[in-house]
Amino acid sequence: MFLKTTKFSLIFFTILLINVYISVKAYRYSLKNTKILVILEEIRTLESIKTPSSVLGVSSDSLNSDIRVATLKSFFRQHNSPLYDHADFIVASADKYNLDFKLVPAISMQESNACRVIPNNSYNCWGWGIYGANVTRFSSYEEAIETVSKGLKENYIDRGLISADEIMRKYTPGSNGSWAFGVETFLKILE
DSSP states (O other): HHHHHHHHHHHHHHHHHHHHHHHHHHHHHHHHHHHHHHHHHHOOOOOOHHSSSSTTTTHHHHHHHHHHHHHHHHHHTTOOOGGGGGGGHHHHHHTTTOEEEEEEEHHHHHHHHHTTOTTTOOOOOOOOOOOOTBOOOOOSSSHHHHHOOOOOOOTTTGGOOOOOHHHHHHHHHTOHHHHHHHOOOOOOOOO
């Protein structure tokens, strides 16, 4: 009797392990398919808005906004950035403050690897007001994007600091030029 119970337990355990293995594989496959669907949707969006004539009744401003959002989403996805879900807000803030839509993302890449390395609970991907032990904290990415966009416009662009090198001299005066080089590199990647 003991031998039959042990044999039954072994068979049951083997079947259970096989089921767990299959379930894990299926779950991983569904995650992979979800990522593929997101990427395909980004490609479809980019392709559908390449030419204004392909979308009737939509202004070229809307098309430009859409392609900018899709460009940022693709960029942020490649860098596994939490800013992916805020690409539309970045474009809207850039439009609101008349900034190049690539500037805020480029600075976030230089300062924090697109928000992947930031002070805890700060939402501060731009090193904005971070010096020494001082850390400026925001309540959300939207608040941070709004503050940084407005600050760049009022404290830099409106004062004639328009190149990455000119911005660097005030934004991070101790830099040896690497900050401006990094920002310029990310600006070019986003073109």
